[in-house]
Amino acid sequence: MTAPRRTPPPPARPSEAARRRLSPTQREEEIVRAAVGFFAEFGFEGQTRELAKRLNVTQPLLYRYFPTKEALVERVYQEVFLRRWNPFWEETIRDASLPLRERLNAFYTDYASVILTYEWIRLFMFAGLKGLDFNTRYLDLLKERVFTLIIAQIREDLGRPSIADRPVTPLEIEAIWSLHASIFYLGVRKFVYNMPVDDVSEIVAMKVRLFLDGARTVIGVEEAAPGVP
Numbered sequence: 001m002t003a004p005r006r007t008p009p010p011p012a013r014p015s016e017a018a019r020r021r022l023s024p025t026q027r028e029e030e031i032v033r034a035a036v037g038f039f040a041e042f043g044f045e046g047q048t049r050e051l052a053k054r055l056n057v058t059q060p061l062l063y064r065y066f067p068t069k070e071a072l073v074e075r076v077y078q079e080v081f082l083r084r085w086n087p088f089w090e091e092t093i094r095d096a097s098l099p100l101r102e103r104l105n106a107f108y109t110d111y112a113s114v115i116l117t118y119e120w121i122r123l124f125m126f127a128g129l130k131g132l133d134f135n136t137r138y139l140d141l142l143k144e145r146v147f148t149l150i151i152a153q154i155r156e157d158l159g160r161p162s163i164a165d166r167p168v169t170p171l172e173i174e175a176i177w178s179l180h181a182s183i184f185y186l187g188v189r190k191f192v193y194n195m196p197v198d199d200v201s202e203i204v205a206m207k208v209r210l211f212l213d214g215a216r217t218v219i220g221v222e223e224a225a226p227g228v229p
Contacts, residue, residue, distance in 0.1 A: 028065050031055065035076050040119040043126040044073060073132070080123055081138050084114050093149050100157045104150070104208045109201050112183055116200060121187035147176040151219060154212075160220025175218045179211040 022030065031051075038051045048069050052059045066072035092107045115121065127134035151172050152163050160166075183204060189195045197203070 024065075031062060031065055031072070032075055032079050035072055036080055036119050036123070039073070039076060039126065040122040044130045044132065048072070076123065077127075077132075077134050077137075080120055081134065084120070085141070086110070086114070090145060090149060093146070093153060100153055101208060101212055103153070104212070105205050108179075108183055108204045108208060112186070112200050112204055115184065116187040116190065116197075118191050121184075121191045125188070125192060142180070143173065147173055147180070150176055154215050155220040158216055158220055166220070166222070172219055175211075175215060179207060182207050 034055050035051060038046055038054060042050075048062055049059050052062045055062070062072075066075065089107050089111060092110070093103055095103055098106075124135065124138075148163065148168055151168050154160075155162060186197050186200065186203065190197045
């Protein structure tokens, strides 16, 4: 009697086969990519066991790469907020061969292409709601490397005292915030309120124009004493 023919097991799906072949470095990168999307969707209250399910791995395997949830969250910060920082932005702002308006347009158009994403905007918002220090660290970086630089360039363009001769004032920082926050808010409209945002480059150019037209009343101008018009 002929032995019954055994049906071979179905071949592993490519994703499963690839998952088994991942090197430690690849596995870590896969976890980080998944964590970015997971926390952007659910916030930092999202549980690592749910993330492990998404990855089709065990929670102990997840903790082999990131011993604590805090360590994984920190890696997400590094991946989304620091690795995407472009040092060339500062060179763009300093490039005196171009008019200041063109420099700010170029900087903010490229900056907007980085931050106006689902992950960036939602992670930044969730971090603030959770009380994480992402926001403080990132905003300190912005003020140190971009805000002060923009103020220095505007003062030079207007023939006002340099920041070496007259320190940056709180009102000047607020003036830069008004421009920067208006561009960030485009992402809030799109990825939090689900409202359309069209032609970002045109909107950025408009906001830069409005900002520079008003900047001459604040940047490099000595603050009046309280009660003095």
